[in-house]
Amino acid sequence: MERGSFRSPLARAIGLGSAKKGVQHWLAERLSVVALVPLSLWFVASIISHAAFIRWLMPLATSFMILLLLALFHHSALGLQMAIENYVHSNAKFAAVIAVRLGCYGFAVAGIVATLRIAFDG
Numbered sequence: 001m002e003r004g005s006f007r008s009p010l011a012r013a014i015g016l017g018s019a020k021k022g023v024q025h026w027l028a029e030r031l032s033v034v035a036l037v038p039l040s041l042w043f044v045a046s047i048i049s050h051a052a053f054i055r056w057l058m059p060l061a062t063s064f065m066i067l068l069l070l071a072l073f074h075h076s077a078l079g080l081q082m083a084i085e086n087y088v089h090s091n092a093k094f095a096a097v098i099a100v101r102l103g104c105y106g107f108a109v110a111g112i113v114a115t116l117r118i119a120f121d122g
Helices: 009-013 022-049 059-087 093-121
Strands: none
Touching (some): 022 059, 059 093
């Protein structure tokens, strides 16, 4: 116990514990990795085995491509958020997390729009 302090260790620690989101964040990151492994393998195999990318992007492949983009950018957002939470120790932490999330999801939307344009305009 600190000198001159009559508070117990529990009393000093209240309010400094977890935000009760750690398990949810950890699980979401692991699930997105599980989704990324087969989708990434499918993507690489599809690019190697097909000559024309536009012909390749048919309905089933379009769906898989959208799933890949969603899983990829969600996983990226989770990883970057964790890095910010661990290494940014200023008032800019919240703004940085919001900017990373908006950026990752913005890239996902741009990729989905591009995929749909290729699939339907091709």
